[in-house]
Amino acid sequence: MKILGIEHIGLAVNAIKNDAPFWKHIMNIPHRNTELVDDQGVITDIYDTGKGKVELLEPTAKNTTVGKFLDKRGPGVHHVCFEVDDINNAIRELKESNIHIISDEPSIGAEGYKVVFIHPKSTGGVLVELAQKT
């Protein structure tokens, strides 16, 4: 597979309104947009360095992936996303190598990207997202 770069890091937060000021005013990273990703049960607040984004992820309910993560681990890095040129090809290669992917088909993530997640047990402890720009 061809990795084009780190697309973003996803940070689990309890409340965007409390965490946004650090990224916006201290780190001074330009705000790009705020978006509800209903499928994943999160509101994403996106900051773009121009070379990799920071996405703050606030769960819409306790019983969501990010809600459960916050309960178990507290706020912090939830996943790291890499941009790929061809996500279907990436999925095929991962399956051939017996890598544990969370879904066999890409879903639609923030900003309309086609995305798939690789389970932390296949990566050495980090939830890895692959994303193809559409």
Place this chain on the structure above:
Amino acid sequence: MKILGIEHIGLAVNAIKNDAPFWKHIMNIPHRNTELVDDQGVITDIYDTGKGKVELLEPTAKNTTVGKFLDKRGPGVHHVCFEVDDINNAIRELKESNIHIISDEPSIGAEGYKVVFIHPKSTGGVLVELAQKT
């Protein structure tokens, strides 16, 4: 401060030799170098996507920052590093904003960068490194 991009993500691992194959052969990210950073008590194994690096961090002993992290949290994302244009200016701004930085002076990190760390309690749960290329 001026953030130039995500420089790398640092992943705490128990043994580089066990984790390297995923990043090298599955993710297919070019290997850049392997380096002992004696000050920080880690061996770093660096992969470069061209837009953000992945650094595997293996502690040289139990009683090191990364060794203690592994004991407490297990393997996973240890820190996220952002490149800045001027680290002394960044440190001055952070101090003026009462952000908790781990050292008042930059130290020398992997690849000779001047680096400083921001405590997770000031960032919403993630250890943030700032690095200036030298």
